[in-house]
Amino acid sequence: MSASPRIPDLRHISGRLRLRHLDLLQALHALGSVHKAAARLGMTQPAASKLLLELEDMFGVALFVRSRRGITPTAFGRALASKTDVLLADLAGARHEIAALAAGACGRIRVGVQPVALPVLVPRAIQRMRLDGPGVTVMLHEDTHDALLASLARGELDCVVGRLMLGAAQAMFRTEMLYDEPICVVARAGHPLARSTRITAESLAKQDWILPPPEAPLRQRIDAYFAQQGLALPAPIAESVSLLANEVLLRGADMLAAMPRAVAHHYAELGVLAVLKFKPDWSLPAVGVVQRAHLEPAPALARFLAALRSEAQALRGAAAPA
Numbered sequence: 001m002s003a004s005p006r007i008p009d010l011r012h013i014s015g016r017l018r019l020r021h022l023d024l025l026q027a028l029h030a031l032g033s034v035h036k037a038a039a040r041l042g043m044t045q046p047a048a049s050k051l052l053l054e055l056e057d058m059f060g061v062a063l064f065v066r067s068r069r070g071i072t073p074t075a076f077g078r079a080l081a082s083k084t085d086v087l088l089a090d091l092a093g094a095r096h097e098i099a100a101l102a103a104g105a106c107g108r109i110r111v112g113v114q115p116v117a118l119p120v121l122v123p124r125a126i127q128r129m130r131l132d133g134p135g136v137t138v139m140l141h142e143d144t145h146d147a148l149l150a151s152l153a154r155g156e157l158d159c160v161v162g163r164l165m166l167g168a169a170q171a172m173f174r175t176e177m178l179y180d181e182p183i184c185v186v187a188r189a190g191h192p193l194a195r196s197t198r199i200t201a202e203s204l205a206k207q208d209w210i211l212p213p214p215e216a217p218l219r220q221r222i223d224a225y226f227a228q229q230g231l232a233l234p235a236p237i238a239e240s241v242s243l244l245a246n247e248v249l250l251r252g253a254d255m256l257a258a259m260p261r262a263v264a265h266h267y268a269e270l271g272v273l274a275v276l277k278f279k280p281d282w283s284l285p286a287v288g289v290v291q292r293a294h295l296e297p298a299p300a301l302a303r304f305l306a307a308l309r310s311e312a313q314a315l316r317g318a319a320a321p322a
Contacts, residue, residue, distance in 0.1 A: 005061050013058050019091075022084045024051045025063070029081035033070040089155030107300025108137040112148035114162025115243050116181060116287055120262040121315065122161055125307040132307070136300045149173070152292060158301050161308065164288040165217075174291045176305075178312035183218065183282040184264040186257055186273045188250050194274035201229040204278065210246050210257040211236040218258060221282045247272060258282065262315055287312070 020041075027037035038048035056063050063077035073081060096108050113122050118140075126138050141148070141157060148160045153172055164175055185204065187194055193203065205226055211233070212219040219239075226233055237255055240246055246257050250273055258280075259267075267273040289308055291297065297305060 007060050008058065016054070016058050021051055021055050021058075022088060024048055025055060025077075025081055025084050026088065028052065028064060028071060029073055029077065029084075032072065086153075086155040093155070093158070107135065107298060107303075108139065109158045109298075109301045109304055110139045110141065110156065111304070112141045112143065112151060112157045112160035112162075114145060114148065114160070115142070115241065116163060116260045116263070117161040118142060119243060120266050121178070121287065121308065121311055124311040124314075125304065128310060129303055129307040132303070136303055138304065149290065152290060155292070158291070158297070159305070160290045162287065162290075163285045164290070165285050166290070172293055174293045175288055176290075177286045177288040178308065179287055179316045181260045181262065181284065181287045183258050183280060183284065184261050185276045185278050185280065186250065186259050186264045186267065187255065187276060188253075189271060189274050191254055191256075191274060193256075193276055197277050199276055199278040201226065201231055204256065205229075205231040205233055208253070208255045209233055209236045210238045210240055210249055210255055212241050212258075213239045216241060218282060218284060221284070222258060222280075225280060225282060260284075260287075 023041055024037060027040045028034065031037050031040065034048050034052065035045050038045045041048070052064070059076065059080065061076040062074055063080060064071040064073055093110065099108075111122070122140070129136055129138075141151065143151070145162060145165060148157065148162070149166070151157045152160050161178075164177060166173060166175065193199055193207070196203075211222065214220075223233070237253075238245075238249060240249075243259070243263060246259070247267060249255060250257055256276070264273065264275045268275050289305065
């Protein structure tokens with residue numbers, strides 16, 4: 001059995017490592033060719049090969065396997081490349097924050113947002129932060145739950161606000177619950193059920209619906225609820241988790257949809273939709289904020305998190321029974 005490689009200590013590595021090494025590693029991992037990586041970085045192929053040899057000597061292991069078809073990362077190379085992506089993303093984030101400070105702002109943060117937090121919680125937090133003192137620029141990125149967490153893990157986002165559904169990825173992140181978000185049933189303001197005080201499962205089952213896709217947790221809870229009542233909903237008019245699309249569809253016809261409470265009441269206050277007097281027990285994971293583990297938030301992010309907590313507390317208070 002071959003002996004395990006002896007990995008040099010951190011002082012040996014940090015004393016020799018340069019950003020150019022990391023740029024090359026990232027390019028090699030992406031392109032699978034020393035020639036292409038050298039061209040991307042504007043250097044000669046011999047210079048790129050020399051940098052790669054230096055990297056492998058620093059870490060004491062082979063990072064790539066060479067062949068006539070190019071190079072393939074080893075397990076060591078893949079591990080180092082994934083950390084390199086995070087390091088370079090963090091450096092880019094620091095550069096943007098310094099640029100914002102130099103321009104007279106107090107910082108710049110990158111926030112991933114799921115639809116549940118986009119119409120109410122996050123805008124209110126940004127407004128609160130602005131009133132407390134301007135200077136923080138918030139870049140919002142809306143995407144799916146899995147895509148946002150992947151971006152957070154790569155260091156491309158500073159936090160993610162949405163449903164706390166981490167599963168096996170929990171150890172990579174630090175989570176904070178903000179509030180529970182019950183589900184409401186909504187319709188257009190003039191829907192026949194909008195003023196009814198005696199809404200039953202039977203009356204809901206007779207309506208046309210916009211539903212989440214079958215694989216969505218909320219759809220499974222809705223289907224299970226009606227099945228327990230011995231009922232089945234008709235085939236949905238549309239399957240969508242887009243709040244914008246659902247709101248437009250609801251305004252144009254007599255259909256029902258399920259929405260998070262804060263979002264539903266937001267549209268009701270605008271006079272666009274009506275929240276039906278029906279309280280289903282279609283619970284979903286709490287709304288919260290996720291950060292990368294073991295990283296302390298920068299001052300700009302700390303301000304945003306404080307604003308999130310304040311607005312979440314207000315939302316909890318508004319939902320509390322009198």
